[in-house]
Amino acid sequence: MLPRRAWLAGGAVIAALPAITRAETPWPAQPIRLVVPFAPGGTTDLAARLVAQGLGARLGQPVIVENKPGAGSTLGAAQVAQAAPDGLTLVVSNIASHAIAPSLYRDLRYHPLRDFTHVALLIETPSVFVANPQFAPRGLGEVVRLSREQPRGLDVASSGSGSSNHLLIVQFGQVTGARVNHVPYRGAGPAMTDVIADVVPMMSDSLPSASGHLRGGAVRGMAVASAARHPGFPALPTFREQGVDLVSNSWFGISGPAGLPPAVIGRLNREINAVLAEPATQRRFAELGGLVSPLSPAAYAEFIAGEVARWAPIVQASGAKVE
Amino acid sequence: MKINAKDVASGAFLILLAAIGLWLNMxxxxxxxxxxxxxxxxxLVFWVQLGLGALVLVLGFFSGPDPMERWKGIDWTMLIASIVVGTLVWQISPMFGEFFSSTYNGIGLGMLVGFLVICYAVGWRLLGFICAAMCIFALLLEKGGLMLAVAATILISAMAEPEHRSRPLGVLGLMIFLLAMCWWIFIKQLDIRVAVWPMQY
Amino acid sequence: MDIIGNLAHGFAVAFSFQNLLFALIGALIGTAIGVLPGIGPVATISLLLPITFGQPATTAIIMLAGIYYGAQYGGSTTAILLNLPGEISSVVTTLEGYKMARNGRAGAALATSALGSFFAGSVATVVVAASGPLLTSIALSFGPADYFSLMLLGLIISAVLAQGSIIKSIGMVVLGVALGLVGTDVQTGQQRFTFGIPELSDGISFVALAMGMFGIAEIVLNLERPEARSVLKTKVDSLWLTKEEWKRATPSVLRGTVVGSILGILPGGGASLASFGSYMMERKMSKGRHLFGQGAIEGVAGPEAANNAAAQTSFIPLLTLGIPANAVMALMVGALIIQGIQPGPRMVEAQPDLFWGLIASMWIGNVMLLIINLPMIGMWVKLLQVPYKFLYPAILVFCCIGSYSVNNNVFDVYSTVVFAVLGYMFNKLKMEPAPLLIGFVLGPMMEEHLRRAMLLSRGDITVFIERPISASMLAIAAVALLAMMLPNLRKGKEAALSG
Structure with a gap:
């Protein structure tokens, strides 16, 4: 199905060569494994597969996506952190594994910065508040007012405890003083079902997973947590426009184990950003509801460091904790 | 009193697990x-389980007779020996190389040795070899590759069947056939993500 | 809505050469991977996803749907022949199907499964086409309280799955619920009973549990009784159903179809109840109920029909709401998004080719599966004639690879070993694993719905009685529990007095 035989042949030849000759062959001499730390089918998986295709064509070696789901995407990240830094094993680093998990899990097996070489940011997708069409408030101000009137707060659903969508709800409560009662679900799908069925009036979701329902009118968009309005949803106001100073994007990029050779980092970053610049990729990513954001390796590492620092107090406040 | 030993043991097992669960749940x-x-x-769940376990245990004293299979002395000895040796091997496994200190390789080696030790007792032999065969698969797969892991699994599992021991050629034929089949199905067709040959990654 | 016209349009789409070809390819691949233990449709579809990038959306979805049904068929084959359930629905199939195979009726069991599934699939296709949007409102009328009561009912009646003492099998259900507690608590995100093992934070793997307790333990037990193995080898009667078997299976298939079609619509876990709901029904209502436990054909016909009907109707939430009901559906959504189609409530109007083409291809896929599977029954039954000493290492190898490939993690292989030892012990103690597996699957859903219901009602327990759906489920559960306990207690008392 995939050119596995070519890989086998290549692998056998390379293994037979002495180490010195191997060092002389230009990277990448073998196919690259890209570990996606989520189950197949999600936004991250899809975007990673799209990038893997383009990247493989540019590098002249296939980039093979390998799903390694589990433990809030930390299992796959931990595996790559321990891999050899030869540029042949990469991981899709993301907000869960590299920004939230360090504060959420007490004994994480890796350090989000020290154990990785961060190569390139792929995509940022904003969070949105969506509500059942029957939900009375029209804007966030009315939501806050309504939530204060209710004795035990307003129910707001999310895709799970400790997810970035959950943390946005926490932040929303902190910033506006709204009284919210967080209702966690096992994934965005079941939560969306209950919003459509009006079991819960409102939910915090990521734009890619909510966009179909928004376009179909099954739910009404309340606010998008990006800095500017999203081009795909020009009518959807941002949090800031409604007087709530919140920007919350989910993001993911590509990283490798600590100590990748600088040549490899540079080449990878160049090729990835070239794939991102292709119109086909731009269009697909826009359909997914995300924004392409090319960064240099150093800028991506800095970005992650900022995210780790930013989420730590919010995770504390959320009360979500995983031992 | 006609004791249903199986029910009594089942009840005790349910109670034991429930008690452990309640303790962990603290x-x-x-x-x-x-x-x-x-x-x-x-x-709630563990208390209900505890109650049901107690009920099964008490009723077991009257609903028999249904005795357990008889255990020989050697069965007991080897059960204990296997647990002791297995745990010991697991604990000292990092000394055998870095490989055993990463992920589950150390405990896997302990399980493999434990299951092989227990095979000394005839009564445990079938279970022991089958479980050991699975353990060697897990141990060899990532570093040794699919082909080596499958070959080793077949070799150990074949020891569970006396007929195979007298006729090793049949095992060899089976091994060649299964290796070819696994390669065709899992590598050629399904292309699952594993190393095929030793030290591939 | 002009259903006939729409369906005709759908068939026109599905009958294009390309779409027929890919429906066939999908059904073939699905059957093949369904037969392999542990390699489920999720793994396969994710491997094939890149191939669909270049196809038109309708073709891609038709092929993926073919894999999904194919895997259901193939999974039943392994369950019947080797006692290896790949998912919750085939756990029930092993109960009577494997017994039938041991009685030399493997051919009949496989034929029943294929024909029953085909019939149920055809009916469910019509249901989806005719009343999909209408049924959506039923799905949406189920709140957390109703799901909780449904799951509780399911747990209580699952004790019926066992042959022996009711109390012991309720004990097994509860043990299963307890095993289901392992993992991350959905409400708080706290880890429970994981012993610091990150692999356990998503819970114990169902494949490892089912494969170990059923498949691997069965290998050891078969090796222990050489006489049981020879049964498999020598006694293979005619492959086809006898007249009497037809007569017994038909009403079961009808009942199973109804049960499955209804439960499949509920996105909060209804489909997983379908096959054993039907099993329970057959065991209480069918003419052959006294034969249950010895290989009753009703116990294959009903659940298999129910399972396939539910597999089809579980497309309803996806097609009308854009909400995936299970992992396979989530992958389908992924495939659609890759194609630039956002699944959502407007899909029926916006993508009529896709919607009606898919519905037509569901039926075509079922026909193809029948055509593929009926002639293969002979071949499968021949497989049982392979000497067991050669068969068992092969099963073992496939189980190892299968359990590994679920998460690409050797941890799952080791868990399978642990559950094999447990399953072996359970067999020696006459503790039956089927109720345990049902408890394992339904328990976590029940807890989730219970706590969500309480969270939303602000701790008001009366929601469970105030809501009519929930109240009636609870009433049925109470009656069922009483009906089960009474004869058992009486028997226990008699035994106590006479002993």
């Missing part, structure tokens, strides 16, 4: 029925 916040914490449901 770490979790109970909450109240109105606002349940993470420990509330486990508490």
């Amino acid at each position: 770490d979790h916040t109970l909450g109240t029925a109105r606002r349940m914490g993470p420990g509330y449901m486990p508490m």
